[in-house]
Amino acid sequence: MARRGVPLIYRKDDKNSNRTILIITSTGAAIMKPASDTMDRIYAAADSLFEQSGRSAYPTVDAVRKAARTNMNDANSGMREWRRNQMARAVPAPVQVPTAIMEAQATLAVQVWQAAQAVAGESLAVAQAAWDAERSQLESLNREMADAFEVQAAELDALNGRMRAVAEQAERAATSAALLVEEVGRRADELRRELCRSHRELAAAHAGGRAAMAAHADELAAVRADARQTEAVLREELEALRAHQRELMQIVSASAGTVLSPRTS
Secondary structure, eight states, rough: OOOOOOOOOOOOOOOOOOOOOOEEEEESSSEEOHHHHHHHHHHHHHHHHHHHHSSSSOOHHHHHHHHHOHHHHHHHHHHHHHHHOOOOOOOOOOOOOOOHHHHHHHHHHHHHHHHHHHHHHHHHHHHHHHHHHHHHHHHHHHHHHHHHHHHHHHHHHHHHHHHHHHHHHHHHHHHHHHHHHHHHHHHHHHHHHHHEEEEEEEEHGGGGOOHHHHHHHHHHHHHHHHHHHHHHHHHHHHHHHHHHHHHHHHHHHHHHHHHHHHHHH
């Protein structure tokens, strides 16, 4: 047994730490302070037992020692700290609110509720007016969009009609050009056959004398001149038809670009 005024050193073996913490009391005695992990187990055990009792009574040191699996000194030291913390967090006892305060609170609540209803009514009216204005604006925009779509559809129909007309005109021009080319070829064949016949006649009449030869030569020259003139006229007509066909194709391309541009925009 230690004498008064003589500090005693107790060694506590801990599996996690070998450090010894000493607290010097007023009497000079040395008290071991539990390690942090030991204090955590003591606090956890005390909290669990306190909750199990419905928070009606603090758990005993012995019960906490058993639950935390520690020695009595550590349990005693830890429980002193735990009880001090619990007392610091103690909830004050409820106080009866006076009747006058309750009545004043009820009156104030009614006034606040009435003011809130008035503010809510004003806010609702403002929101309704804003909604009506927005809905009217949306309806106006919808009508404008519908009218714009109808106008665009009419323009597209008109452009499609003009494009079909130009395409039909171009097709007719192409058909006429093909017929003209066929006619030019046919007449050229006829001229070649006539020229060959004139050559044969000229060869046959060669023996008949120079006069007959000269006549046939004149006739052949006339036929050749007529053939060249006819060929020149046909070439001019063919070039005119080709130029007209190119103009029609340009009109078709321009009309197609005009039709496509509104869709692209």
